[in-house]
Amino acid sequence: MSGAVFALGVDLGGTKIEAALVDPTGNVLPRSRFRAPTGGTSTSEMLAASADAVVLQAIAMLPEGATLVGVGIGSAGPITVADGRVSPLNLPNWREYPLRDQIAALVPGVPVTLRMDGECITLAEHWIGAGQGESNLMGMVVSTGIGGGLILGGRAIAGPTGNAGHIGHVEVGGFDDPCLCGGTGCVEAVASGPKTTAWARRQGWLGATGEDLAASYAAGDSIAIAAVARSGRAIGQAIASSTALVDLDLVAIGGGFSHVTPDLFDYIRDAIALRAPFPFVAKVRVIPSGLSGEGPLIGAAALIHRAEFIAG
Template sequence: MSELFAIALDIGGTKVEAALVDGHGAVLAGSRHRAPTGRERSAEQLADSVRTVLDGVLALIGPDAAVSPASVLGVGIGAAGPVNLAEARVSPLNMPVWDDYPLSALVADIVHPVVPGIPVTLRLDGLCITLAEHWVGAASGHDNVLGMIVSTGVGGGLILGGRTVPGPTGNAGHVGHLEVGGHEDACPCGGSGCLEAVASGPRTVAWANGQGWVGDTGEQLAAAVAAGDPVALRAVERSGRAIGRAIASAASLVDLDVVAIGGGFSHVSPLLFEHARAAVAERATFGYVTRLQIVPSALSGEGPLIGAAALIHRAEMVG
């Protein structure tokens, strides 16, 4: 097989996934592996999950295997944050036992015996998603992009002038912790009124519960919205407008062409996008803000892996 590959690793609050991704952004069939993460797991259990998925990928690499070691360019890691790029460590809020954890070193120890010396590149998962959207997704053809994930949390990443903007610590673009006006919802980061605390899937469901709606999941809320439930409709409006306000604030600061939004809760209803766009449109005096497009992700559930692989395949863009 002559194609060049990246090993992609995506680490989130509920699962870790790994796969081989080619230079066109396609996941190699049969290479995708998943294992659980989660707040309840110990640091070593989380590390074991990383080993499990990487071992599954590495089983496909070797002199007599499907993929030659010489055709593997590197490992790209997208991780929940915050991250510490200088020391290649992570401190994910939703996995507190991994406070300042040396993730890149762990991955290198697992991978290098099979593929010696290849680079291991770590970035915030939201930045990886943005790279994926720019490469093969909804932001293709645009060089000033905010990528967003609205799911259990709210994450993001920035591409400006055709290059990623990680910031000095690697945490630039963390749009989920912009504070949105009119809300005092407490956030685990220590702030109040953060977008994640207002508009994430679990927080939106919790708000609806507080208004009398009975249900437990974003999927149930979506069904209630489709059925015209007034509380569910207000909950989605509240979330969508908060997303729009955060986007408008970000665009006022850095000037954007497009915002691509993915993640499980982004599918709750098309109304989520309508309310976000309406909130941005209120900045009528700032044409450079209202010109931006807010679009749904064009990627499937493979998007985070594609984005992690882009750290290797699109290395020229990675700041």
Template sequence: MAYLGIDVGGTKIAAGIVDGDGEVLERLQVPTPEGDADTVFAAIEECVRQLDTEVDGVGVASAGPLDLRAGTVSPVNIPEWRGFPLRDRVRQLFPDNNVVLANDGLCMALGEHWVGAGRGTDDLIGLVVSTGVGGGLVLGGRAYPGRTGNAGHIGHTAVDVEPDCPCGGVGCVEVRASGPNLVTWARSQGWKAPDDADAKALADAAMAGDKIANAAFERSGQAVGMAIAATAVMFDLELAVVGGGVAQAGELLFAPIRSAVARHAKLTYVSDLRVVPAELGKDAGIVGAASLVARPATMPTPPE
């Protein structure tokens, strides 16, 4: 059996063929293009065309928010897509296949639960700290998409009283912790770097001892850790798996995350909460998307 996983984010679009054991057999990735809604979708079509393999089902992971009933997506970091009918557009490419859509954070969590850092763990949250900050919940060994498909969207929980977030909220985790916002904050504090410097450049500066760069990661990790602690208390979790491009900074991010978790998760039932790096790297979204169709027992009944 072979399954197609499609992972759509604000920075990149990836697609891959995944077998029944969760192994990625083939993979393609392209930058998320600028342009209108159809231009963005054309990048998906190109990835799928190049893979050109018969599959037994198609899973689609997309940045959110989304509407599972309608099959539409409105990613904060893809402004060209507002109410975009992603599920139906993919179904047009695969009229003979089952096509299942889910939030990219949930797919990351499902991938790690299947063959990554969450193997053998029934209650966890997966987080993607990248262009945005996404998340997804696995509860009792099953995906928990929530009423509309957006449960676990941890990046837009509030951990501060300011600043404003593009989602319309105030003080969201994403405003502190996403890669672009890390760099923006560091520049506002006087960090000097080339115009095209990104979170990787900021991490390199921090490793070299730059105080502002270190402060940016401390600030980011504290926000992520506070959100993890609050979510763990709410859902009685035992594990948080953190991935995404910003998480590649390692202990620059994980040390303040764990510090914040230790400070805020004080109730006895979350005293053993663990925070670990994701294991699947850039394949997490693809594997998790494929799991939507490869492991139907982990999925709740889809909304009508």
């Protein structure tokens, strides 16, 4: 592969960190994808070791004659983009941790860019996913947590700290669920996969996981139906509020819990439709992500391959 170029995409989340080599068309190089565990009980040293492991394993797969042109890191938030530091809410032992510098030390002379994972997923949707051709969109992930990112006027918007688009911590009306961020009724505290299943269990449901909830929903279990409807209502409210603020045209939603049932999207759209007196809010389209499970890695690599779409 003499002359070929790749970016290394790194995706840090609450349960795992992954890395892979991605070419300029958004394709992940086969056999270059590696993952290692993270998790809320992991020590700082364990998290650092996982990051080193996946980066070094992925780099080792760089074909002979190919060039590594940069490393893009997408991290669960919050982050401090100017200093390259991360403080993922679900990884309590990393607060203002210098992840960018740690990874840069493994690839001397190669540029390393850090952004919030929601911004990365939105860049990926805009590049090869459901947001192609759109200029004003939000990409969302509904999974262990809820994250998002913004492209407005065709440019990815990070804000001064790098946390613009952090929709998971928008508070939604009618909910009093406490959130780790200190807020009450944040959409992540209401509608993420673990929080939705926890609510269902408090109502007497006997399952344990999002997969169990999906099966119960498909079987017509009333508690499971109520739980998913509650989640969808909260997500829809958050999207409507975000659209009122920045005039979105499209929201593309991915993540494991977004697949609990196709009906989740109907509940989301129903909540947005209540804003019909404000047509510029009600017009926002909400659709499933057009990406595979490689989306977060592709989005991280887009920080390098699609740098021209990132606002300064």
